[in-house]
Amino acid sequence: MWKRKGTWLVGGAGVxxxxxxxxxxxxxxxxxxxxxxxxxxxxxxxxxxVDHSSYDALLxxxxxxxxxxxxxxxxxxxxxxxxxxxxLARLGxxxxxxxxxxxxxxxxxxxxxxxxxxxxxxxxxxxxxxxxHTAKIAGYNIWKDLLLWVDGQYYSLDDIxxxxxxxxxxxxxxxxxxxxxxxxxxxxNHAYSGKNLDAxxxxxxxxxxxxxxxxxxxxxxxxxxxxxxxxxxxxxFASTSAGQLQRLRPYFPHPEQLGWLNGKVTVRYLPYDWSLxxxxxxxx
Numbered sequence: 001m002w003k004r005k006g007t008w009l010v011g012g013a014g015v016x017x018x019x020x021x022x023x024x025x026x027x028x029x030x031x032x033x034x035x036x037x038x039x040x041x042x043x044x045x046x047x048x049x050v051d052h053s054s055y056d057a058l059l060x061x062x063x064x065x066x067x068x069x070x071x072x073x074x075x076x077x078x079x080x081x082x083x084x085x086x087x088l089a090r091l092g093x094x095x096x097x098x099x100x101x102x103x104x105x106x107x108x109x110x111x112x113x114x115x116x117x118x119x120x121x122x123x124x125x126x127x128x129x130x131x132x133h134t135a136k137i138a139g140y141n142i143w144k145d146l147l148l149w150v151d152g153q154y155y156s157l158d159d160i161x162x163x164x165x166x167x168x169x170x171x172x173x174x175x176x177x178x179x180x181x182x183x184x185x186x187x188x189n190h191a192y193s194g195k196n197l198d199a200x201x202x203x204x205x206x207x208x209x210x211x212x213x214x215x216x217x218x219x220x221x222x223x224x225x226x227x228x229x230x231x232x233x234x235x236x237f238a239s240t241s242a243g244q245l246q247r248l249r250p251y252f253p254h255p256e257q258l259g260w261l262n263g264k265v266t267v268r269y270l271p272y273d274w275s276l277x278x279x280x281x282x283x284x
Contacts, residue, residue, distance in 0.1 A: 031140050035085070035119055036149030039093035046098035047108050052191035055087045055115055059189045067178070067186025068279035069118070071125045081122065088115055092149040104194030106170055111191050112148060113160045113177045120146045120157075121180045121276070129274045130180045171236035171247075172201040174229060175208050183213070183227065183273035205251035213270060215252055222265050228272040241267050 058080060062070045074080055091112050100108075117130075120142045124133050133142040147154035155164075165173045178187045185208045192200055209215040214227040224245065230237075237247040245261045252258055 031145065033120070033123065033140070033146045034149065034154060035116060035147065036089045036092040038149065038152075039089075043093045044095050045093055047094055047096070047100035048098075048104045048194065050091065050094060050108060052087075052111055052193070054083055055111060056191040058084055058087075059187070059191065063187050063189035064279060065189065066279075067188070068277050069121075069180075069187065071122060071276075071278050075122055075125050084115065084119055084122070088112075088119060088148060091115075092151065094151055096151045101194055102168065102170075103197040106165065106168060106173065107192040107194045107197050109160055109165050110173060110176045112150070112155075113157060113165070114187060116146060116148045116157060116160070117142075117178060117180050127276060129276050131274045166233075166236060170201070171233070172205055174233050174236065175204040176201060178277075180277055181272075181274045182277055183271075184229065184277075187277065202251070205248075206253075209248070209252050213273065216270075217252070217258060217261075219257075219260055222260060222263070223268060224261065224265055225268050225270050228269045231269045241265075 058074075061080070062074045064070075091108075094108065120133070121127070121130065124142075127133065130142060133140060135141045143157045145156065147156055148160075149155075161177060165177065175185045176188070176192065178184050180187075185204055188200070188204065208227070214229075216225040217223075218225070230244065230248075234241070234244045238244045242265070245265060245267070249255050249258055249261055
């Protein structure tokens with residue numbers, strides 16, 4: 001079915017066509033989990049006017065400064081589960097064709113991606129990894145089958161990441177969207193805003209590479225060790241390894257000491273930790 005308003009839907013790969021997102025949902029065996037609901041016409045809003053404060057409050061309540069989430073506590077709090085559901089439902093009221101800056105659009109979809117991921121994990125919790133819920137052929141795949149209603153259409157996590165965010169030309173989104181795992185960039189305990197997005201993405205990138213699990217430099221052997229995230233998405237930064245290192249160098253620790261990255265360098269990728277970004281419940 002083709003839908004002119006906001007998004008053309010044919011039915012998980014997608015492309016942007018003249019400002020529209022073409023999102024394709026192929027038939028899959030398994031249960032679809034639909035989040036959100038159709039929005040009354042009088043409740044519709046613009047992207048730049050979305051209120052993220054309730055989501056921001058939840059992040060501050062349950063996410064620590066290392067990006068670890070108190071899933072057990074959150075799951076036990078019916079009011080806060082509803083608060084997340086209500087926030088996701090409000091995202092559905094956005095008019096995607098409304099005028100908005102690129103950063104406002106990026107912030108909207110980054111928040112939507114992370115909030116939907118949290119919803120998906122809370123639905124499955126207790127669990128040890130998001131990978132427990134990513135069936136390849138038959139069965140539920142959280143990245144493809146967890147669907148958020150926005151402006152008249154359902155979007156999967158894959159749709160948001162690959163068909164929308166990656167196509168907006170800001171590769172630092174990979175340091176902001178979170179896969180609920182210790183190996184991915186840490187979940188920031190605030191909602192993103194278009195106004196501050198550039199500084200937020202820069203801080204995220206530096207925080208990510210500050211961890212030895214994501215970056216190590218061996219000058220003597222001219223070898224750089226990077227998170228596997230860059231093996232998967234490095235081409236979003238540049239088409240060659242050399243170009244990627246130069247694009248990423250400002251975010252590495254002590255970039256002034258890394259002039260040797262301009263020459264011949266070996267890049268190796270570090271193991272990715274898919275264990276859940278879960279922190280122990282805090283006693284009251």
